[in-house]
Amino acid sequence: MSALVFDGVSRWYGDTVALADITFALAPGVTGLLGHNGAGKSTALKLGAGFTRPSAGSVRVLGQDLSASPAAYRRLGIAHDRDALWPFLTARATVALCARLRGARDPEAAAGRALAEVGLAEVADRRVGGFSHGMRQRVKLAQALAHEPELLLLDEPLNGLDPAQRRHIVELIMRLGDEGRTVLVSSHVLHEVERMAPRVLVLVNGHLVASGATPAIRDLIAERPRSIRLRADDARGLGRELIGAGLVESVRFEDGAMVVEAGDVERLGRELPRLARDAGVRLRRMEPVGDDLESVYAYLNERARGVGR
Amino acid sequence: MSASGPAPGARAADAEIRDVRYDTYAGERRGRRAAVGSLALRGALRSLGARRGWKAKAVPIALVLLAMGPAVIVLGVRALFGDQTGIDLTEALPFSGYQAIIGVIILLFAGITTPELLCPDRRDGTLELYLSTAVSRAEYLAGRVIGALAPLLLVTMVPMLVLYAGILVFEDDPIGYLRENWADLPRIVGAGLVLAVYYGLVGLAVSSLTGRRAFAIGGYLLLLVAPTVLSGLLQEAVGGAEELDLIAFSILPIGFAGHFFPDAAGDIPNTAAQYAAAYLVVVAAAAAVLLHRFRPGGDG
Amino acid sequence: MEPSTHIAPPAPSAARLIATDGVVKRFGAVTALDGVTLALDAAATGLLGVNGAGKSTLMRILLGLVRPDAGRVEVLGVDAARHRGELRRRLGYMPERDCLPLEMTARDLVVHMAELRGLPRRAAVLRASEVLFQVGLEEERSRLIRTFSTGMRQRTKLAQALVHSPELVVLDEPTNGLDPSGREEMLSLVRRLSSELGIAVMLSSHVLEDVTRTCDAVVVLREGRVVTSGRLDAMEGVADRGLLVRATGDLDRFAAALGARGLAASRGDGGVVVAGAPEDALLDGVRDAAAESGIALRELRPAGPTLEDALVEALG
Numbered sequence: 001m002s003a004l005v006f007d008g009v010s011r012w013y014g015d016t017v018a019l020a021d022i023t024f025a026l027a028p029g030v031t032g033l034l035g036h037n038g039a040g041k042s043t044a045l046k047l048g049a050g051f052t053r054p055s056a057g058s059v060r061v062l063g064q065d066l067s068a069s070p071a072a073y074r075r076l077g078i079a080h081d082r083d084a085l086w087p088f089l090t091a092r093a094t095v096a097l098c099a100r101l102r103g104a105r106d107p108e109a110a111a112g113r114a115l116a117e118v119g120l121a122e123v124a125d126r127r128v129g130g131f132s133h134g135m136r137q138r139v140k141l142a143q144a145l146a147h148e149p150e151l152l153l154l155d156e157p158l159n160g161l162d163p164a165q166r167r168h169i170v171e172l173i174m175r176l177g178d179e180g181r182t183v184l185v186s187s188h189v190l191h192e193v194e195r196m197a198p199r200v201l202v203l204v205n206g207h208l209v210a211s212g213a214t215p216a217i218r219d220l221i222a223e224r225p226r227s228i229r230l231r232a233d234d235a236r237g238l239g240r241e242l243i244g245a246g247l248v249e250s251v252r253f254e255d256g257a258m259v260v261e262a263g264d265v266e267r268l269g270r271e272l273p274r275l276a277r278d279a280g281v282r283l284r285r286m287e288p289v290g291d292d293l294e295s296v297y298a299y300l301n302e303r304a305r306g307v308g309r
Numbered sequence: 310m311s312a313s314g315p316a317p318g319a320r321a322a323d324a325e326i327r328d329v330r331y332d333t334y335a336g337e338r339r340g341r342r343a344a345v346g347s348l349a350l351r352g353a354l355r356s357l358g359a360r361r362g363w364k365a366k367a368v369p370i371a372l373v374l375l376a377m378g379p380a381v382i383v384l385g386v387r388a389l390f391g392d393q394t395g396i397d398l399t400e401a402l403p404f405s406g407y408q409a410i411i412g413v414i415i416l417l418f419a420g421i422t423t424p425e426l427l428c429p430d431r432r433d434g435t436l437e438l439y440l441s442t443a444v445s446r447a448e449y450l451a452g453r454v455i456g457a458l459a460p461l462l463l464v465t466m467v468p469m470l471v472l473y474a475g476i477l478v479f480e481d482d483p484i485g486y487l488r489e490n491w492a493d494l495p496r497i498v499g500a501g502l503v504l505a506v507y508y509g510l511v512g513l514a515v516s517s518l519t520g521r522r523a524f525a526i527g528g529y530l531l532l533l534v535a536p537t538v539l540s541g542l543l544q545e546a547v548g549g550a551e552e553l554d555l556i557a558f559s560i561l562p563i564g565f566a567g568h569f570f571p572d573a574a575g576d577i578p579n580t581a582a583q584y585a586a587a588y589l590v591v592v593a594a595a596a597a598v599l600l601h602r603f604r605p606g607g608d609g
Numbered sequence: 610m611e612p613s614t615h616i617a618p619p620a621p622s623a624a625r626l627i628a629t630d631g632v633v634k635r636f637g638a639v640t641a642l643d644g645v646t647l648a649l650d651a652a653a654t655g656l657l658g659v660n661g662a663g664k665s666t667l668m669r670i671l672l673g674l675v676r677p678d679a680g681r682v683e684v685l686g687v688d689a690a691r692h693r694g695e696l697r698r699r700l701g702y703m704p705e706r707d708c709l710p711l712e713m714t715a716r717d718l719v720v721h722m723a724e725l726r727g728l729p730r731r732a733a734v735l736r737a738s739e740v741l742f743q744v745g746l747e748e749e750r751s752r753l754i755r756t757f758s759t760g761m762r763q764r765t766k767l768a769q770a771l772v773h774s775p776e777l778v779v780l781d782e783p784t785n786g787l788d789p790s791g792r793e794e795m796l797s798l799v800r801r802l803s804s805e806l807g808i809a810v811m812l813s814s815h816v817l818e819d820v821t822r823t824c825d826a827v828v829v830l831r832e833g834r835v836v837t838s839g840r841l842d843a844m845e846g847v848a849d850r851g852l853l854v855r856a857t858g859d860l861d862r863f864a865a866a867l868g869a870r871g872l873a874a875s876r877g878d879g880g881v882v883v884a885g886a887p888e889d890a891l892l893d894g895v896r897d898a899a900a901e902s903g904i905a906l907r908e909l910r911p912a913g914p915t916l917e918d919a920l921v922e923a924l925g
Contacts, residue, residue, distance in 0.1 A: 164659055
């Protein structure tokens, strides 16, 4: 049973449509929530957290309607960028309070563990009021996971963190997914999302444009040929051979490398070493281009926009 | 674009492409005084409501018109009814009394214009932007002070100059009048400056303490009006202690400036020296607050 | 017209973009910078460091906003402590924090900033229009900044940093708050600054990708000291970590073919890692073994830590 199910959900505020007819069911593990500013990510997270109700459709959290059964809140963890923390409480007190409200069995211990997980063990007994943005973000994250929830909704948890902290939190989130929890993470830094989330939901202008694993989404984009960047001695000679053998649709040269487009990447990969060897061309480097989340996301946005900027 | 225009990118016999992309600027660069002037001019115009919609313009402009009012009325009467009324323009509205008549207008004008010069920059964080790539603290402050004082002259000095000019127009012998009364001109200028500096610096000092215009205006009025009220009450209670006029901050400079005009000096309770001293104390305090807020290493 | 202080232009070969020597800065009991010595002249340099490592203090010192307690600072060949006024006009700064006057239009702000930096009015108006176009704000320039989205505000900040044609521009977290396409556009813009427009860039960011995509060199600060400073391409991958091959097909046959050529292979990192320096003999051996075993190549690159790994390790 999926931890978070949206069924035909729409949400509007007056004349503004925040979400239009969204349907998905989250699988266990980490799912990335992507979208441009204003696409509806925050609204989707608010609906999942029970902060607001859909204008149409239904949201089921852990199989239940949150407004009908508040007990589900105990199995749900939320970290929202916009929440305020009470500045006069210590980090430990803040997290323990939330843990207690959410029914954790030993709130103090849970708070200590959660703060250690996010790397705030040393400052656990300092007042939150003096914390930097990154530290506050981590306190919220600790609040979200202290009571060991099954479903976690995280809104831009890496905001304000320096590179080492970012890595640490990415690894933490991956661990949470490996433990079988369902985690929905929104972020703008796509290569980080790619590392921690095997699946993504892509929102464009309030609509759900794609969902699933990135490589699978890529496969569905049939109209775009695959690109591969090659570095070789005598790249031009190699390019000629590849075209002659009908293995690539186009060849271009860019930044000292050769980028080819091929319909059948597997066939290209098999024939390439043979061709290179027979032509006496040394292969130095081969990298797929545009299969990453960044490119897939850009393509989905482009396609959704049709005509326009 | 460089000062000499975009460079052609390619040229053939019957075609030409021009490269209009970003080019380094190699033209004239003006000195620091120009930067100060720019801060002053833009600050002054914004405080009068420029580019802020008609509502922001309405009040300052109305106040300026009201400040001109007495001069306009007196001149108007003279123009319409001529010598019949036997009004001597200089008696009807003596310069020494003009500022006292429009005192409230001057007070309000300074109160609503000076916050515009400092509060928005503090509230929006723009001060850091200016100080990091444009001007030094001293230049910023100088520009804003000038930007505050200049518009104030519109209500503290210009109305009296208008009156003076009007008198000249209606005099039978303007040159003669000018020769006899030329001394009034520096007095008018002095009085105008004395008031502009006072209300301007106090207004700026209060504005430098907050990013919210409402607080600045409120604080300014409180700081000036409360002691005045107190002075009045105390004088009622104690009776006859005219020195208490010196703490009537909202009208203190008017008394001081009044001493510039010999005909009125006798009517003013305290001496010029006393007024000067009190005036300097207030102005120095305001300047000290400003300098403190904008000291290097401070948050201002 | 007040003449500006005359600075003799530095000899081209001697000029460094940024040179510091033993810079120390303390705030009370906290030592923000503890003897920073740098010599930077790459077109685009990234500044990295964990929170509290001293990045913002260093930037503020370079911009002339803060005086160091000890040490020399030279920016564009000019003593930053003594000629701050002059330097201010040759630098551009895109701050991280909100600093835009909300009640002004983008165009008014950029024109005003140009004038403050000494451009006469007509030139200021012309250049403002041009730079707003370059950053993609030509349609929104007459709107109040109050109505702008995060992306538009970031572009406005960048525009005001560029309008006076600075020689060096300092960017503090330029991709903050931008969505993926906004990030993409900002990073392209920043790359163009140094590669096409001839403006030197110093960029500070918490997202390593920002630095690896736009910068040629990097400085890593830790606890107020420089731990690494140098070109990025010198930091990537250690030469002898081997070659990584990702492929589908009979990988065992591939490994055997490698072995027959005297090459040691092991499984790892989602593929096969071939030990040895990726030199000619190794590359040819891998190619031939692949051709022989009929595997379908997907990826071929040096194994070992990526640039990002190396940077994270340096950060501490």
